[in-house]
Amino acid sequence: MIYQRVALIGLGLIASSMALAMREKGLAGEIVGTARSAETREVAIEIGLCDHVYQTAAEAVAGADLVVLATPLGVMGAIAEEIAPLLAPGATVTDVGSVKRSVIDAVAGHLPDGVHFIPGHPLAGTEHSGPRSGFPTLFRNRWCILVPPDGTDPAAVDRLTDLWRGLGANVDLMEPDHHDLVLAVTSHAPHLIAYTMVGVADDLRRVTDSEVIKYSAAGFRDFTRIAASDPTMWRDVFLTNRDATLEILGRFTEELFSLQRAIRTGDGAHLHEYFTRTRAIRRGIIEAGQDTEAPDFGRAILAGKEGAE
């Protein structure tokens, strides 16, 4: 057991997966939670996600030695303000938000002395959301990035690291601004691009909805998975990691224009060279154990097994 009482503030995909995995691995003595939405709290009670579900964050954090902020980024500051007077001395407060500089700006100032604040970000998720979407293997072989401020007690960082390792994740420490830039490249810009492409397809009246859907297996359907992610979470990601995201999107647009020009002028050599280079990156991801080598993410195999004749 690593923590005596873990309070989950917000009970979506990440928190519910943490609850299931902590219980399975015996990492927490007691797991309690809360959510702003009454419906979410009712579902959590119904499926037995926590030992206790509270109406308010303030009640949930009382006596907890670990508090996990697992809400959309936009409300973390207000929650920190609400819970601050009730935090136990020596408790650790962490979060699971996709942007780190803004969390530090919003939360750190509210927390009392004697509480360890260690912002974090597990790079794991699916397109599903809510308390029913969690599963205990979500973090297995994924990375969790912790961004402890200078001067954080190393023992508190080690303890939180042990928790994430116990959940199956690999742990890295990073500076918050670097985190936000890396994630703008590997996550935030790709998500905005996928949302945009799916929105464009939806807008095109000459290509009816049914055709876009029917023929989506040609590539488009991969974008729709990303573009099905939680709207509130992603709104807050873009609003809080604005500068890095806009910078990467600027680079993206520049490069897209260069490839469009190659298409327009018939420069096949440029296109071929570019497409050969990008192929190598996929190989690196598979070798790093961060994706399956199975064709089409394994869907092709699943389809073969499941498909009707």
Added chain:
Amino acid sequence: MIYQRVALIGLGLIASSMALAMREKGLAGEIVGTARSAETREVAIEIGLCDHVYQTAAEAVAGADLVVLATPLGVMGAIAEEIAPLLAPGATVTDVGSVKRSVIDAVAGHLPDGVHFIPGHPLAGTEHSGPRSGFPTLFRNRWCILVPPDGTDPAAVDRLTDLWRGLGANVDLMEPDHHDLVLAVTSHAPHLIAYTMVGVADDLRRVTDSEVIKYSAAGFRDFTRIAASDPTMWRDVFLTNRDATLEILGRFTEELFSLQRAIRTGDGAHLHEYFTRTRAIRRGIIEAGQDTEAPDFGRAILAGKEGAE
């Protein structure tokens, strides 16, 4: 048995999957093939893909009642010119290229009277290529679009339709220009966008290669799968479906700029509304049986089953 002798010109992912499925289902009396690359021909012989592998397309098509052009789009015209004198009267010539107008322009003029020309496009594939990448269930529950020119013998179209249905596909008929526009939306623009995003990530020197790869599970890795597709095939797709692709990319850029402006000005309501709308499209694709509902394409489940502790 639907055809007596099927000649596959090109032995990549699509042709090798057709060969395996035709044999499994007994759809062809004899399956022969050829490829421009000696290495491909050797692999095809080694794995027993066809009944006979020829050095040239001209030899392969002799006596065939079905000829399938399964090469990159850019060489189909030259192949049509080469095989034209050897085509058997009453034979059907089809192709599997991702663009249809350009194939008609390049091929139709070469073919003799008495040969049925029925261009086609199975919307199926993976990021892998070459004769070893085929598997017999590739076409199962996928769509194959046929674009027979006006005046094509309906019996020949029915026969080719029966073949594709035998391979597990659903068949639709379409006008070639409409096909090229629909595919620009559902496939060609998404591929170019994925190639671009992966290229940008590769270019960023502040975010090292290893970080991009290590943290790719946050969204980026989905793009790398698409951007690992065959470079020659995709070069030819963009060069031959230039106008439709550029038009969709223009719409995409316009929309991307509008979302970038919303990020810059902090217009969270616009972002939230947009992301809510795109989420619904995913639902349509799952209901249409064109993708799995399993989170993360089922990878999350696979990872849980396969993952080491």
